[in-house]
Amino acid sequence: MKRSVLAGVFVTAAMLASPVFAAGSDKDLCQINLDKINNGKALLATDTSGKSGEIDTAVSQAKSAQSAGDEKKCIEITSKALQDLQNADKGGPQ
Known part of the structure; x- marks a missing residue:
């Protein structure tokens, strides 16, 4: 159940950020992705892999x-x- 709740929160956050993707620049998308990763890392708190x-x-x-100003590379990563x-x-897949 804990994973389901966390996954739901993650999906909800992604959906709420969707309008930003349409209006935002690459720089915004790079930062948004970094923020999502930071929030999503809580899912890996017990990761042993x-x-x-x-x-x-x-x-x-x-x-x-x-x-370095390479927003395309940041978004890719x-x-x-x-x-x-x-x-x-x-x-x-791990």
Whole structure:
């Protein structure tokens, strides 16, 4: 049940942020993805597969790309990290 509630919160947050995607720029999407990852990391609190470390690495790389002004790279990295978070929550491919 705990996973279902957390997944529901995650999906709801994503849906509420949807209008921002339509009106926002790449810079906004990069930051939104970073925020989603930060919020979603709570799902990995009991992770023993090492996925949390991979997500941390991705966040670090994304922030570096963002600082360098490479928003496209930041979005690419954060999108993959979000997918990894979703797969980890579903018990999917690790």
